[in-house]
Amino acid sequence: MRIIVAIKQVPDRDAQVRIDAAGKWIEESDLQFALNESDAYALEEALQLKEKHGGEVVVLSAGPERVGQTIREALAKGADRAIHVACGDLGARDALGVARLLAAAIKPESPDLVLTGLQSEDLGFGQTGVILAELLGLPHATLILHVDVEGSDSSQARIPQARIKVKRELEEGWFQQIEMPTPAVLTIQSGGNKLRYATLMGIKRAKTKEVRQLIAAELGVDAAPVVILDRLTLPQKQKSTQILPGTPKEAAAALVEKLKFEVRVL
C-alpha cells in the first residue's frame, strides 16, 4: 500500500506573527516554522496504516528550502521517502495553485491513498485536499478521524482492489462512517490518534532516506492565482469577560445556563 501524505510547514504555534511591509504577507525572517497540526495527524494515520498493512509512506511538501527541516522530521517519525516541490512563492499561490503543484507530483506515484490535514494553520482555506482530489480524478472524504482498510493482505505491497471504511467527524459529537474505494484522497481531522514523538534514532535514520527535489516551475502547472490576496490585518483585541453575580450557587446555575444555550458545549 502506497500512501502519500501531503504536509505543510506553517509558522510555529508560539510564533509572534507580524505583517510585512507590503501588508500582503507575514514577516518570515524571524519566525520559527513547524509541521501543520492536522498534517501531523495525517502522517500518524498513514504510519499506523503502514504498520498494520505494510507498504510505504511518502511525504510530499511544497515550499522553500526551509521546508526540508519539516520533511526530515516527518521522515524521522517513520515515513520512507519524501518529495520536495521547491517553490519560493507558496504564499502567492492560492489553494488551486498549490493543489496543482501537489497533483503534478503525486500523479506519477499512482498511490493507493493520499492523506492530508483538513486545513492549514496559517491560511486555513480547508480547500487544498478537496481540489487535489478533483485534479487527480479521485474520490475524497473530509474530516476523517480514522481509516480502516478492508480486504487487504499485508503480504501484498499494492492492493488496488481494497476498499476503505472511514470515520468522519460531524458536528455536536456525531460521526459518519463511509465505505469507499481506493485510490482516494482523505483530509484528516486532528485528534483521531495519539501522535508519536520524534526520536534520535528516527532522525539518524532519516539522514539516509531519499528526498526527491522537484522544481515548481518545471512541473508545467499554471501559477496564476484565481484568488487574489488583497490585504492582511491582525484581529482587533477585545475582552469579553463576564462576571456572573450572585451567590456561588446562583453563579453556577447561570454559568450552566450559558454553557448550555449560549456557548452550547454542554
Next chain:
Amino acid sequence: MLFSLSTAALPILAEPQHFSLTEKLIFSGIIIASASAFWRRFGVVLNKILHSKRDPNFHLFPLGKRVWDFFWEVLCQAKVIRERPLPGLAHAVVFWAFLAFALVTLNHCATGLGIGFLSPGGFIGRWYFYLAAVFAMFCAVGISGLFVRRFLIRPKWLGAKLSWESGFIAFLIFALMATYLASFAVTDTSLAARVLWWLHTLALFTFLPIIPHTKHLHLVLSPATVFLSRGSYAQIPPLIGDEDFGLVAGTDLTQLVSLQAYSCVECGRCTEHCPAANTGKLLNPKEIILGVRAYLNDLGPSSDQPLLGKYNQQQAVFQCTTCGACEFQCPVGIEHVPILVGLRRGAVNTGAWEDDYGAKLFLALERGSNALGISPAERDKFIQKQALPLFDGTQEYCLWLGCMGGYDPKGREIVADFARVMNYLGTSYGVLRKEKCTGDPVRRLGDDLVFQQLAEANLEALAQNKVKKIVSICPHCVRTIQEDWKEYGTPPEIEHHSEFLARFADKLPSQRGADGEGSALQVKGTGFSPYNPAHPKSPGALAPEGQEKIVFHDPCYLGRYRNVYDEPRAVAALAGTVLEAPRNHERSFCCGAGGGLAFLGEETGERVSHNRAQELVATGATTVGTACPFCNSMFRDALATTGEAPPQLLDIAQLAARALPTANPTKDHAS
C-alpha cells in the same frame, strides 16, 4: 631491660617449622586447585567487563580526585561507616584486618613451600604478627557482629531471602582469625600447631574460589570501581556516533557499567534510600544493577537482545526520580543515575517507550517552548505585569525564569519575590525576551533529540544576548545549564538563588527579633564552612518561644547534585529557627518530581510527596521552606493532605522577601 622482659613474656605465633615433601605437594595442589577455581569464574567476569564497549568519554586524569576517593572511601571506609555507622565499622575492621593479613597470608603460603620470610621469633615478624593479631581480634568480633545482623536482626534491605553463602563466608573469615589467634597459644613443635596451620590453609583456599562466584567479588572489583568512577556525581555520558542511543542492548553496556554491575555487594543501601522503593513502586535500584549483571552472565556484552524486558522492566526504569540517593549511598562506587537514565535513553531514543504523558511532554517541547505546554504569550504577560526588566547586555545577571518561574502560578510568586529582593539589594538583572525549557525533564527521561534542540537553541539565545552570569530559582535549571549543556557548548556562569541570597544575607533584614541566638546558620559573606558529616544534625531542635519554626527540605538537585546545604539554611535563618527533618542534607528524601516524573501523571503506590510531607510536618514546624519550584509544587498538594492546619509552604526567596519594606522598594534602594 623492661622492654625485652615484657616481650619475652608474650607468646609467639606457632608455625610448623618443617613440612614433608608430601605435605608440600598437597599444599601446592590445594593452591593450584583453589587458584584455578578462582580464575575459572573470575576470568569469565573479567572477560565480560573487558569486552564491553569502551567508555568513549572516560579520562583517567586528573588523578587527584581518584586517589583521594580511593584513600577515603576504600582504605578509610569513610562512606561505609558514615552512612551505616555500626555495621560500617564492623565491615571496616574486617577490611582492615584483610589488609593486615596480606603479608601474613603471603608468609603463610611461603612457609608451606619452605620459603617463609617472616620469622615469628624475629623482631619484624614477631611485631608484625602481634599487629595482625590485634586486627584479627577486631575482625573476629566484627564478622560475628555482621553475622548476627544478617541472620538474627535481618534488616529488610538485605532482602527477604537469607544468603547462606554469606553465612558460610562469615564462618570462614571467623575460622581464619580463630586459627591464627589460637596459634599463639600453642608451641610450634606441637601437633596442635600443625593442625591449626592446615585448618587456616583450608579456610583460606576454600574462601578464595568463593569470591568470584558470589557478591564477595566486590573484594576484588570495588576498589577498582571506586577508583574508576565517571568523575562526577550522576554524570550522564554523551552519546557518540550514529548508532549510540543509550543502553538498548548488551553491545551498549560500557566497561564501567559492566564493572559496576559485577561490583554490587547487594547491601541494599540504594534501595533503603530510594523514594520509589520506599513508596511501593516496582523500581528497586539494587535489582536494576543485578538485572544488568544477570544479563551479562546469561548473554554477555556482545548480545543484541534488549536490556529491558526479561532482565529489567521498563516500568521500573521510568519510576526513577533521578534523586540520586542510591548513587550517593553506594559504598562500592556504582553510578546508578547514568545507568537508569541510559536505559531510559535506550527506550526513548528508539521510540520503544510508549506513554501518553511522556509523549505529550516530548511533543510539547518538540514544538513549544516550555514543559507545561502553555503559550509563551503567558510568560510575556507575567513579565509585563511584574515589570521585570528585559536583559539587554548591560545588566550583571540574567534572571532565568524556567518553566515553573515563567508559567506556574506559585513559581511566579517565587520569581516575583526574588526580584523584589534583588531590587532591594540594587542588583542589576534582566530576563530574556524568549526562553525555552532547559531540557531537564527530557534529559532525565532520555529524549536526547529534544534535549539537544533545546540546549542548542538556549545556548544560542544566551550568546546572542551576551549573557555572562545567570541566576535561577530552579535547581533543575541550574544543574542542566551548568552540567548537561556542556555537551553542546559553553554555558554562562550560573548560580542558584540560595547561593546569591546567602551571599547578601547580612544586607537583608532579619525577622528573628533581638535575641539572635541560635543563628549559627546565618553566615556572613561568602565563607561557608563545608558540611561536616561528624557534626550532629539532630532533628527537631527546640525553637525559642514565639519564633517561626522553619523546616528546610533539601532539594535533590541543590543538595546532592550541587553540594549546597548551608546557603538556603542561612537564608531561612533570617526568618526564623531552622529545624531539620529526620532525613536531611545528603540523606534528604525526594519530593517525587525529579527525572521528569512531575509530568508523568499518577504514581502507583503511595505518593512520594505525601511520604515526605508527613515527615516534614512531624517536625512541628510552622513553615516548610523549599528552594525548588518543583518541590514547592509537589508539597502544595501533599501538605494539604497532612491535616487540618498544615504548615505554610514558602520558598527561601519568599522568606527573605517577607521582611522587606512593603512600600515600593526600588524607590529607596535602586540607584
